[in-house]
Amino acid sequence: xxxxxxxxxxxxxxxxxxxxxxxxxxxxxxxxxxxxxxxxxxxxxxxxxxxxxxxxxxxxxxxxxxxxxxxxxxxxxxxxxxxxxxxxxxxxxxxxxxxxxxxxxxxxxxxxxxxxxxxxxxxxxxxxxxxxxxxxxxxxxxxxxxxxxxxxxxxxxxxxxxxxxxxxxxxxxxxxxxxxxxxxxxxxxxxxxxxxxxxxxxxxxxxxxxxxxxxxxxxxxxxxxxxxxxxxxxxxxxxxxxxxxxxxxxxxxxxxxxxxxxxxxxxxxxxxxxxxxxxxxxxxxxxxxxxxxxxxxxxxxxxxxxxxxxxxxxxxxxxxxxxxxxxxxxxxxxxxxxxxxxxxxxxxxxxxxxxxxxxxxxxxxx
Amino acid sequence: xxxxxxxxxxxxxxxxxxxxxxxxxxxxxxxxxxxxxxxxxxxxxxxxxxxxxxxxxxxxxxxxxxxxxxxxxxxxxxxxxxxxxxxxxxxxxxxxxxxxxxxxxxxxxxxxxxxxxxxxxxxxxxxxxxxxxxxxxxxxxxxxxxxxxxxxxxxxxxxxxxxxxxxxxxxxxxxxxxxxxxxxxxxxxxxxxxxxxxxxxxxxxxxxxxxxxxxxxxxxxxxxxxxxxxxxxxxxxxxxxxxxxxxxxxxxxxxxxxxxxxxxxxxxxxxxxxxxxxxxxxxxxxxxxxxxxxxxxxxxxxxxxxxxxxxxxxxxxxxxxxxxxxxxxxxxxxxxxxxxxxxxxxxxxxxxxxxxxxxxxxxxxx
Numbered sequence: 001x002x003x004x005x006x007x008x009x010x011x012x013x014x015x016x017x018x019x020x021x022x023x024x025x026x027x028x029x030x031x032x033x034x035x036x037x038x039x040x041x042x043x044x045x046x047x048x049x050x051x052x053x054x055x056x057x058x059x060x061x062x063x064x065x066x067x068x069x070x071x072x073x074x075x076x077x078x079x080x081x082x083x084x085x086x087x088x089x090x091x092x093x094x095x096x097x098x099x100x101x102x103x104x105x106x107x108x109x110x111x112x113x114x115x116x117x118x119x120x121x122x123x124x125x126x127x128x129x130x131x132x133x134x135x136x137x138x139x140x141x142x143x144x145x146x147x148x149x150x151x152x153x154x155x156x157x158x159x160x161x162x163x164x165x166x167x168x169x170x171x172x173x174x175x176x177x178x179x180x181x182x183x184x185x186x187x188x189x190x191x192x193x194x195x196x197x198x199x200x201x202x203x204x205x206x207x208x209x210x211x212x213x214x215x216x217x218x219x220x221x222x223x224x225x226x227x228x229x230x231x232x233x234x235x236x237x238x239x240x241x242x243x244x245x246x247x248x249x250x251x252x253x254x255x256x257x258x259x260x261x262x263x264x265x266x267x268x269x270x271x272x273x274x275x276x277x278x279x280x281x282x283x284x285x286x287x288x289x290x291x292x293x294x295x296x297x298x299x300x301x302x303x304x305x306x307x308x309x310x311x312x313x314x315x316x317x318x319x320x321x322x323x324x325x326x327x328x329x330x331x332x333x334x335x336x337x338x339x340x341x342x343x344x345x346x347x348x349x350x351x352x353x354x355x356x357x358x359x360x361x362x363x364x365x366x
Numbered sequence: 367x368x369x370x371x372x373x374x375x376x377x378x379x380x381x382x383x384x385x386x387x388x389x390x391x392x393x394x395x396x397x398x399x400x401x402x403x404x405x406x407x408x409x410x411x412x413x414x415x416x417x418x419x420x421x422x423x424x425x426x427x428x429x430x431x432x433x434x435x436x437x438x439x440x441x442x443x444x445x446x447x448x449x450x451x452x453x454x455x456x457x458x459x460x461x462x463x464x465x466x467x468x469x470x471x472x473x474x475x476x477x478x479x480x481x482x483x484x485x486x487x488x489x490x491x492x493x494x495x496x497x498x499x500x501x502x503x504x505x506x507x508x509x510x511x512x513x514x515x516x517x518x519x520x521x522x523x524x525x526x527x528x529x530x531x532x533x534x535x536x537x538x539x540x541x542x543x544x545x546x547x548x549x550x551x552x553x554x555x556x557x558x559x560x561x562x563x564x565x566x567x568x569x570x571x572x573x574x575x576x577x578x579x580x581x582x583x584x585x586x587x588x589x590x591x592x593x594x595x596x597x598x599x600x601x602x603x604x605x606x607x608x609x610x611x612x613x614x615x616x617x618x619x620x621x622x623x624x625x626x627x628x629x630x631x632x633x634x635x636x637x638x639x640x641x642x643x644x645x646x647x648x649x650x651x652x653x654x655x656x657x658x659x660x661x662x663x664x665x666x667x668x669x670x671x672x673x674x675x676x677x678x679x680x681x682x683x684x685x686x687x688x689x690x691x692x693x694x695x696x697x698x699x700x701x702x703x704x705x706x707x708x709x710x711x712x713x714x715x716x717x718x719x720x721x722x723x724x725x726x727x728x729x730x731x732x
Binding site: 107 | 446471669
């Protein structure tokens, strides 16, 4: 095969597919990118068996063919080439890369070993903007579980009913829920998407509010299609947690806070936290407002934070990291927190129901 | 003691002295900053026994005294305070930090344990601009030895004779020499300054071409004084290598290269280098110019680089990292390289003698 590209198009396409290249693998072919040149155009693909990314690259095919090349080495080389036209030739497993005076010979892999993308044929899809998809991932991804003791918790629920997409993540201590109004009505569907897939896709989609992502569903896969790129991922098998049962609208104390102020205060309190020690940040709420305090082996801090309170006085403790994550995921300037008592979960939610963040409190000795 | 500062002045002073705080120490006092409030002003000091930094901070003393506080914790807290006036109170080893609503109590250390700076009384000094000092460190520091199998190689020679400062570093494979014209004549002197001191000082001096650094010498110490800051370091004891004997002006082949072009080529060649493998980059020099090539287990590359040659044809191999370091340290667009044969060192130097970079070649099989 023989193809030529403008350097920048090649760098961009490589960066995109790199996200599906396996770093830790005993199968060298999984750390490769497949480059295919056909009359229909040039395609680059990476596939780590969980996640696969395929993208078209603007370029010229001089001779059809395909080749598999180590992704990291290939990416390093093309990034450092002079700005100009890049010519790539593949003969068997030998690969030659030229750009102006630069001339590299490297060894590829047998392209027949490359695992192709599963064929999918589904009309079942939804459509949202790149911006919305990127945002909803940012606003929920932090509360998936970091390890897979419980596989379901490492993914996020995507639930479509009518014209609403509900995205849920939970890790046993907290729940994040986002509801998004879609432009159309779609068939009802529930899938669990791996957290890794969502992290990678939010890195590669440009996040344009004017451009759309089509999300297709099949039984085992979810496919994100935008621009010239397709991201395909396995789904997590199983029935997701019945989250609705954990949500309550009752409360004894309601607090309205300026998000920025409370974030700064929590940020300072966290200076006193060391990884091994699980001390809570304590909210002491009464008619005067809220006193935030924290006391650890390192020292102690105390701050008054302006707050509008309705309902009962309350003293309640939280993992400061969980509060921080939730407050960072919200864009509103004023945030409402609903609490029952020092042992029941608090709910951070807006009137419109576009988000609910549930956080379990931590016991403490006053 | 009780003092108040503007937050930004405090952050800046803390960042400066932090460079002399020991990270790995079994003596907790060495990871502390000493804050002293006297009628003469407020001083912050850090001292890891090799390097000490003392700086004055703009602030107001309400009550004289001193205290020692963990540098990292203190720095983290003050950075995250709201922008405003910071009040610090010390009572025994208890320290209270307030800024607007924020209020921290942390434990300090006994300030009597803090090791004061040695008293120095010397009139022996030179004066250069902050910019020049920062530059000369950047242009030589890369060729000190990374480990202290040979203590002398971990430092740099500062040699003053008349109105010239000569700075030398070497690691057994290469030598970097810079000659700087001083504005005055000074007494002759030779000292060996630890590389770590130079690295830290080049991080903290602003690098202003209009502002001066005074460098004082005593028998065991070197002192850098600029603005309101003093940096004091132990010297390395011993007689430095006789570098002049290793320098030669003979050559058989002289090459003039465009620095930027050859840097880009070496940068690309280094993509084929893995840490464990010591393959040279090969320069094949003849009347047509220079062919640069490299061949490793990963692959091979070849590039033509424009070069003006005088003298004999030559094929010679180098550690590409060493060439890279030297070319990066030079600001000239055109660079001259003088070579004798494939086994003798090459010299990269300018006509004016302001720099000499000596690099030993590597044997290779053509």
